[in-house]
Amino acid sequence: MNLELNIQTLVAQSVKELYKLEIETNQIQLQKTKREFEGDITVVVFPFVKAARKSPEGAGQEIGEFIVKHNSLIASFNVIKGFLNLSINKSYWIDLLNLIHLNPNFGKAETAAEQNTMMIEYSSPNTNKPLHLGHIRNNLLGFSISEIQKANGWKVVKTNIVNDRGIHICKSMLAWKLFGNSETPTSTGIKGDHLVGKYYVIFDQAFKAEIKDLMSKGFTEDEAKKTAPLIIEAQKMLLAWENNDPETRKLWEMMNGWVYAGFDETYKVMGVDFDKIYYESETYLTGKSEVERGIKSGVFTQRDDTSVWADLTADGLDEKLLLRADGTSVYMTQDIGTAKLRYDDFDIKKMVYVVGNEQNYHFQVLSLLLDKLGYSWGKNLVHFSYGMVELPEGKMKSREGTVVDADDLMEEMISTARETSEELGKLDNCTELEKAEIAKMVGLGALKYFILKVDPKKNMTFNPKESIDFNGNTGPFIQYTHARIKSVLRKADDLGLNYRNSIDNQIEISDKESYLIQLVGEFPAVVKQAGEEFSPAIIANYQYELVKEYNQFYHDFTILKEENEQLRLFRLVLSDAIAMVIKTGMKLLGIEVPERM
RNA sequence: GGUCCUGUAGUUCAAUGGAUAGAACAAGUGUUUCCUAAACACUAGAUCCGGGUUCGAUUCCCGGCGGGACUACCA
Known part of the structure; x- marks a missing residue:
């Protein structure tokens, strides 16, 4: 007990x-x-x-x-x-430390023989432009939540739904066709997703010019937006795509291929991955047939112009479009199809969508629609809704060029970590490879921790200057503490000290030391709470508190030079246990910790 | 208009309904013959306003005020 x-x-x-x-x-x-x-x-x-x-x-x-x-x-x-x-009694705390120290799985729930499956969807990019800061929060949260739920005994299937079809992709395709001069990632040296994004921007600029032109000829803005030749052409392209037009499909496959290669690179640097990837192009037809089934069963209605709608006014919501008049599907259509396929493919106990809070309404509707289609799990979908990332000067706006690109940001964090290490002369004895590895760990650690320490539900401000800070409540501070402990332990090993055995519970320890054990002892409860609340921030804040306490201890007490041999071993065991908790905890955040830095 | 989220030091974040609301950054000052000073210590500073429930409210409820999101034949 x-x-x-x-x-x-x-x-x-x-x-x-x-x-x-x-x-x-x-x-x-x-x-x-x-x-x-x-x-x-x-x-x-x-x-x-x-x-x-x-x-x-x-x-x-x-x-x-x-x-x-x-x-x-x-x-x-x-x-x-x-x-x-x-x-x-101090003896209680020492006994507790002995137990913790001997348990390599400390902090993780015992896994049951029959694990329930939780599917977690995150990332979900469109293939018309590269990933940005908003995607970073999404990816980090999705990955971290997955790790946390695994630690809480779930079998987790990480999934991604790639929005690889739709009007937005057609815009990039059309612009490339019209203005691209057959450019490719190879011919330009531009990363594939960035190249496709470039043409999305070009489309937008040309489209805007057309609107302006039409408005000068007396059209209203709304009319201009609907009748501009470029948008008509893009809509035609979407229709051609849905009708399997070979030329359109070929162009689509080529440009999506560029984007996937680019995304893979970004995911790799970010350190996130997926167990199963769904593509909208492969799920939207299932969505369509589900909608048609809904028309037959009378839960959806088709209007005179052939568009299909769900009437949700009885549930306090509006009417929702499910198929356009031209027969093409919308976002909601494919989400219905994707959900059905997932439940066909896996024995899902809990389905979690990591999607920003601007889509709260969408998921409310999705849940209702699936319920109306007769799926008992429809109402049990979990929308893990997180807040927006804003910049100090306000929202990111692609129009004003204030979007923070994911690749650029990660690269900047890593190179800053590298510079700081060199200024401090921390890595003078390391090989070039080690230096690069540590810079990557520290740079990404700073970025990831900065984002994950904030309560996911809340909007957050991303200040590039502060995120790049390595002091105070930051990832590198925690990583540094781990490196410090490891350094002491290496020296202990050199001295031939054996700190693997249990410590005599009758030795005299300070209040600081027993408090540290108490904090370490809280770790399993923290992991559990983070799982229940879907909050990596709870882990992050705990890690910081633990590490702050340890640094005070490290400063005020001596470890290797302690003359009382039992006490010296005790402090080594305590340090080792804390290093272990730091490593485990940071792993739950998707952050690696270095042996030295 | 309707629905939802949110309001804590100059700034960025904490606080199962519990003690004197915690940190960090920014500013200033100190600590190194000693295990990594990317550290430690000290100084100053905050709950939007008004009610209610409670022994006790930053937290729960109601009403204002401020910020944001959604309410597309976009995703």
């Missing part, structure tokens, strides 16, 4: 005996004792003072006496206002 549960049980017993109160043990509030007070664990006694007809101090005193009498692990207690602060 763990100590917290034990204390809760004793408190319940004590209020029953003392005040004849029946309280559920899990209703007893425990918290870590605040730093400025004596003790390790605090019982909040306010909830029962009224019924006990005692003062908070009186009740605390009586309960404290009861607990100390019945559990020898509680060394002493003090009461301040309605807070009962318990001091735990």
Whole structure:
């Protein structure tokens, strides 16, 4: 039985005996004792003072006496206002450290023989332009959430739905056809996704020019947008694509091929991957047939112009278009098809979509539509909705050229890490290969941590200057602490010290040290909470707190030069355990930690 | 107009309904014959406004005010 549960049980017993109160043990509030007070664990006694007809101090005193009498692990207690602060025997903490240190899977839930499958969709790019900062948050969250759920005992299938068809791709294709002069990634040396993105921009510029021209001839803006020759041509291309026109398909395959090669490179640097990739071009037909099935069963209706709609007004929403009048499908259509195929392909217990909060409405509708189509799982889809990434000067706008490109940003972070290492002379004894590896770990660590430490639900501001900082509450600070510990452990190894065995629980340790063990002991609960709340930020904040405490310890105490041999071994074991938790925790964030930096 | 999200130091972020609201950055000052100073320590600074529930509210509820998203035959 763990100590917290034990204390809760004793408190319940004590209020029953003392005040004849029946309280559920899990209703007893425990918290870590605040730093400025004596003790390790605090019982909040306010909830029962009224019924006990005692003062908070009186009740605390009586309960404290009861607990100390019945559990020898509680060394002493003090009461301040309605807070009962318990001091735990140091031997308990040393025993706990010994257990943690021997457990290589510490922090992870035990995996059941029959694991449930959670499918997590993230990334979901369009193939008409390269990935940007918004995609970075999406990818990092999706990957990290996947790791966290694995640690919580789920079998995770990471998936990606590539929006490889649609009007946006046709725009790039058309622009390339008209203005491209047969450029290719090879002929230009431009990364494939960037090259296709370039033509998307060119389309937009030419389209705008046409609109302006039409408006000068007396058309309204709306009319101009609908009748400009370029948009008509792009729509024709979409139709040709859906009708399997060989020439259009060939161009589409070629340009998408460029984009995939580019994306693969970006994903590789970012360190994210997928178990199963779906392409809209392969799922939208299933979506269409599902919609047709819906018309037959009467849940959707076809209008006179042949467009198809779902009426969701009874659910408090609007009407939703599912097929255009020209028969082509929309975003929602393919999402219906993709969902169905996924449930056909896998035994999914929980389906999670990592998609920005601007699509909250979309997923509300998707869930309802699938339910109307008769899928029992429709209402159980989880939209993991995260906030926008903004720049200090506001939203990213492609028009104004303020979009932060993913490749550029990662490269910049890595080269800055490299420069900083060199300025500090940290890697003078490393090979060129090691230097490059460490710069990559640190640069990406800074970027990833900067983004993941923020509560996913909230919008966040991305300040390039601050994200590139390596001091304070940053990824590199945590990585640095790991490297420091590893350096000490290497020296301990050189000295032939054996810190693999259990530590005698009778040695005298400081409050700082027992507090560090208490913090380390919280790790499994933190992982569990991060899984339940889908929040890598909870892991990140915990890691920072742990590392900050450790650095104080490192500063104030000596490890290798400690003369008491048992104490020296204890500090090595403590350091080793903390390095282990740092490494495991950072891995849950998709961040690697170096042995030296 | 409707639906949803959000408002904490100058800035970026924390705080299961619990003690004197924590950090970091930015500013200033100190610490190295000692295991990595990418560190540690010190100084200054905040809950948008008004009600309600509660022994106790940054947190929950209601009403304002401010910011954002969605409400496309875009994705």
